[in-house]
Amino acid sequence: MSKRILEDSQTATEIVRAGLKRRYRAEKRFRIFGIAAIVISLLFLVILFADILGKGLPAFRQTHIRLSVFFDPDELSPGTLDSADFHGIVKKSCRTLFPEVAGRRRKKALYKLVSAGAPYEIRKMVVRNPSLIGTVKELWLPADDELDMLMKGAISRDPDGRFNVDQLAWIERLEDEGRLRKQFNFTFFTAGDSRDPELAGILGALSGTILTLLITLLLSFPIGVATAVYLEEFAKENRWSDFLEVNINNLAAVPSIIFGLLGLGVFINLFGLPRSAPLVGGLVLTLMTLPTIIIAGRAALKAVPPSIREAALGIGASPMQTVIHHVLPLAMPGMLTGTIIGMARALGETAPLLMIGMVAFIVDIPRSFSAPSTALPVQIYLWADSPERAFTEKTSAAIIVLLIFLICMNASAVYLRKKFERRW
Amino acid sequence: MTSLLPIILVILTVIGFWLGRQRSRKVAIVAGGLDRLHSRPVYHGALTALWCSLPVAFIYGIWLIFEGQIVTSLVVAGLPEHLQSLPADQLGLVINDIRNLVVGNIVSQNIDATIIAAADHYSSLISISHALLAVAMLGLVIIGILLVLSRIKASMRARNQVEKIINILFLICSTVAIFTTVGIVLSILFEALRFFQKIPLADFLFGLKWSPQTAIRADQVGSSGAFGAIPVFTGTLMIALIAMLVSVPLGLMSAIYLSEYAHRKARTIIKPLLEILAGIPTVVYGFFAALTVAPRVRDLGALLGLDVSSESALVAGVVMGVMIIPFISSLSDDVINAVPQALRDGSYGLGATQSETICRVVIPAALPGIVGGVLLAVSRAIGETMIVVMAAGLSANLTANPMQAVTTVTVQIVTLLVGDQEFDSAKTLAAFALGLLLFIVTLILNIIALQVVKKYREQYE
Numbered sequence A: 001m002s003k004r005i006l007e008d009s010q011t012a013t014e015i016v017r018a019g020l021k022r023r024y025r026a027e028k029r030f031r032i033f034g035i036a037a038i039v040i041s042l043l044f045l046v047i048l049f050a051d052i053l054g055k056g057l058p059a060f061r062q063t064h065i066r067l068s069v070f071f072d073p074d075e076l077s078p079g080t081l082d083s084a085d086f087h088g089i090v091k092k093s094c095r096t097l098f099p100e101v102a103g104r105r106r107k108k109a110l111y112k113l114v115s116a117g118a119p120y121e122i123r124k125m126v127v128r129n130p131s132l133i134g135t136v137k138e139l140w141l142p143a144d145d146e147l148d149m150l151m152k153g154a155i156s157r158d159p160d161g162r163f164n165v166d167q168l169a170w171i172e173r174l175e176d177e178g179r180l181r182k183q184f185n186f187t188f189f190t191a192g193d194s195r196d197p198e199l200a201g202i203l204g205a206l207s208g209t210i211l212t213l214l215i216t217l218l219l220s221f222p223i224g225v226a227t228a229v230y231l232e233e234f235a236k237e238n239r240w241s242d243f244l245e246v247n248i249n250n251l252a253a254v255p256s257i258i259f260g261l262l263g264l265g266v267f268i269n270l271f272g273l274p275r276s277a278p279l280v281g282g283l284v285l286t287l288m289t290l291p292t293i294i295i296a297g298r299a300a301l302k303a304v305p306p307s308i309r310e311a312a313l314g315i316g317a318s319p320m321q322t323v324i325h326h327v328l329p330l331a332m333p334g335m336l337t338g339t340i341i342g343m344a345r346a347l348g349e350t351a352p353l354l355m356i357g358m359v360a361f362i363v364d365i366p367r368s369f370s371a372p373s374t375a376l377p378v379q380i381y382l383w384a385d386s387p388e389r390a391f392t393e394k395t396s397a398a399i400i401v402l403l404i405f406l407i408c409m410n411a412s413a414v415y416l417r418k419k420f421e422r423r424w
Numbered sequence B: 001m002t003s004l005l006p007i008i009l010v011i012l013t014v015i016g017f018w019l020g021r022q023r024s025r026k027v028a029i030v031a032g033g034l035d036r037l038h039s040r041p042v043y044h045g046a047l048t049a050l051w052c053s054l055p056v057a058f059i060y061g062i063w064l065i066f067e068g069q070i071v072t073s074l075v076v077a078g079l080p081e082h083l084q085s086l087p088a089d090q091l092g093l094v095i096n097d098i099r100n101l102v103v104g105n106i107v108s109q110n111i112d113a114t115i116i117a118a119a120d121h122y123s124s125l126i127s128i129s130h131a132l133l134a135v136a137m138l139g140l141v142i143i144g145i146l147l148v149l150s151r152i153k154a155s156m157r158a159r160n161q162v163e164k165i166i167n168i169l170f171l172i173c174s175t176v177a178i179f180t181t182v183g184i185v186l187s188i189l190f191e192a193l194r195f196f197q198k199i200p201l202a203d204f205l206f207g208l209k210w211s212p213q214t215a216i217r218a219d220q221v222g223s224s225g226a227f228g229a230i231p232v233f234t235g236t237l238m239i240a241l242i243a244m245l246v247s248v249p250l251g252l253m254s255a256i257y258l259s260e261y262a263h264r265k266a267r268t269i270i271k272p273l274l275e276i277l278a279g280i281p282t283v284v285y286g287f288f289a290a291l292t293v294a295p296r297v298r299d300l301g302a303l304l305g306l307d308v309s310s311e312s313a314l315v316a317g318v319v320m321g322v323m324i325i326p327f328i329s330s331l332s333d334d335v336i337n338a339v340p341q342a343l344r345d346g347s348y349g350l351g352a353t354q355s356e357t358i359c360r361v362v363i364p365a366a367l368p369g370i371v372g373g374v375l376l377a378v379s380r381a382i383g384e385t386m387i388v389v390m391a392a393g394l395s396a397n398l399t400a401n402p403m404q405a406v407t408t409v410t411v412q413i414v415t416l417l418v419g420d421q422e423f424d425s426a427k428t429l430a431a432f433a434l435g436l437l438l439f440i441v442t443l444i445l446n447i448i449a450l451q452v453v454k455k456y457r458e459q460y461e
Helices: A002-060 A078-083 A086-097 A104-111 A118-128 A145-151 A165-176 A203-234 A239-253 A256-270 A278-303 A306-314 A319-348 A351-355 A376-384 A389-420 B005-031 B041-078 B088-103 B113-151 B158-198 B201-206 B230-261 B264-279 B282-303 B313-338 B341-349 B354-383 B386-391 B409-417 B426-460
Strands: A061-070 A136-142 A180-184
Touching: A002 A061, A002 A389, A002 B230, A002 B264, A002 B282, A002 B313, A002 B354, A061 A086, A061 A145, A078 A118, A086 A104, A086 A118, A104 A165, A118 A136, A145 A180, A145 A389, A165 A180, A203 A239, A203 A278, A203 A319, A203 A376, A203 B158, A239 A278, A239 B158, A239 B354, A239 B426, A256 A278, A256 A351, A256 B158, A256 B354, A256 B409, A256 B426, A278 A319, A278 A351, A278 B158, A306 A319, A319 A376, A319 A389, A319 B158, A319 B282, A351 A376, A351 B386, A351 B409, A376 A389, A376 B282, A376 B386, A389 B264, A389 B282, B005 B041, B005 B113, B041 B088, B041 B113, B041 B158, B088 B113, B158 B201, B158 B426, B230 B264, B230 B313, B230 B354, B230 B409, B264 B313, B282 B313, B282 B386, B313 B354, B313 B386, B313 B426, B341 B354, B354 B426, B386 B409, B409 B426
Parallel strands: none
Antiparallel strands: A061 A136, A061 A180
16 A cells, blocks of 8 residues: 555656656746847837937038138128028029039039028028128038938939939039038027928927927826825715726826817817917827826825824814825825826827827927927927938937937936835 | 916915915904914915915916907907808808908908908907906906905914815816816717718728718819728727737736846846836837838848838837837736735745746736736727827728738828818718727726726735
């Protein structure tokens, strides 16, 4: 009898032993799968960042071309600057550089090397300083976006490509004479949108974003905090508060584009607020970020230990005083963290803004809450759709700016959490 | 000037606060010390401030909302007969002209005397309304301040009143979320119902052809408009499925590794790194998908002899999947951590290896939570907009081939509503019908998922 048990247990041990190697292999495989999943995910992140940085960093430098510009007193006189032919002045400067170029078509090809924005730059200089009239000056003027792309190596120097043989020869001569150089692209940070990539900047989109987010912050923070306080501290547990809670949780998961439809249907069609305005954008984003802020706020309030409340109530504070003087200050870091995270989400949000028309081509820099404007992510979307090669670079550069903002916001949220986090 | 009003209001409120507090201190001196007051001077100040700001803010809000409509209808009422009897859209053009004239923009048509008169009327109405508003606001502020100041006494229960008002304000704030939901439902439902008056519901839900370009003029060719949403649904589902095929294995496996195997230090570094993926705006993913991934995939496909569309469902789905990885991994991480250690210890005690414990004990125990997380992720994938707008196609192909271009619900909403449109055409209204459907589907998914996760949490708490 005891012998059988012994035999049985021996066979059992043998079975286990026999399978052990296979099971350990399976264990190892499983671990490798886990590591692989993490590595692949992080690899995506690295590729994404490398791609964006690689494409976008060159956009912060722009090719400029040095021309000797003669501020012709025949063309320019202080009174008639509005009607003066600044295009003609740029063309003349090109011709003095290459006097041998003849023929309409070849001249046109030559003019094409300089940006269409160069005349405006000269105009600005003359308006600022009328004493320039009559002098000759060596000026660095923006080059055309295609030439910029050529200098950055994005377009090949193939005579059958974007540039013909003549143009390539001129470019080579300009290079030899040191008349081409890349300098920091101030235009990108000081201009609004433009159809010409070399003249397009993000300032318009950026100020649109700032105006929109200002509205969002001013509305969503107080309302979010008030709602969180009400639900967590004052509301009685009943059907109504359950309903509110379910409602808020669901709103947090509603697709953002639906909020855009809400904005279009209610704010624009029903209330008649202006289209494309940061005001409406801010309202829509407020509704979108509120659930995030409320949920974070409630978590922060929950984390404040009941002893604080009991102590305050015990020495005679009213419930409202308890909350406002004691609980809220302790929960504030958590609420601020939630708000910053919500704002970061609002900063990157595009779809609802498309719905309310913040997607137009707007050159002017918006200065009021009802002025037509775009936002940074929408600008990215618009540029990504543009066919010009140079806009790809601009898009990536705008993405870099957007990501820098996001990283700063998230880093400050993390810092806040680390600095003020209390373990009770 | 109207944008200055809020600032003036804030200044007046501060003044009101100060006046109330001063008054209360004076009252206290007369009564024989601060401790004779029922409420501290701060509360008297706060009460004054609330009474001078709240009614005014309320009036200002109402005015902001209704001013435009009232002025416009007054202007329209002042227009001559033949202009008033125009159809709504042409009347809209005329009103736009008037508005542009007031602002000083370029006007589309030739301006005649009636329009100029109307524009004058419009601007005079606006200035009257501004003046009225300013007078009303100032009057209310002064009345509010005087009213409270005259009532400040030592026995006044200012604190209780302030607290009551604040409590009501809190309550009102908490209803914003409800109004949002109601607003969403009503605004979408209303327009969607108008769509279903033009196109029968059955045609919309079961039709096999989607081409929303309706003719603007009756004699235009080839654009009768077909609103069968099946191809749009299948496209959405296909992209969501591809996204899930990418994100569920990767997200789940990384969550398992991070919570069960990884060293604490590695965990604190890798987890935030993964979360970065969730923080990147979707427009960036869209750009990445359309300009970096799609050309590569197309070239690769050509190399293998496959005909991959440059707007293939594959690319949009895969990139969307990457975006959702951290979503799945952090949700599964939570639920895996909630599985009691005793279950694991029991399994180890029976001689199971770690991976056997995970596969046969931990995952089955955490399954409801994981399923809930995946459902939430599906609802996100369906509602995700920018990636598909930029990387997926516009044409509604009814196909099961992920290499072809398909379109999604969100893409269609965006293309139908962005740009110039007339608000009454079936084309524009179709966007709201799709929106309604999207809302309903995501709502159902969310409710189920949240319920499942909640039940699961309760099980182990």
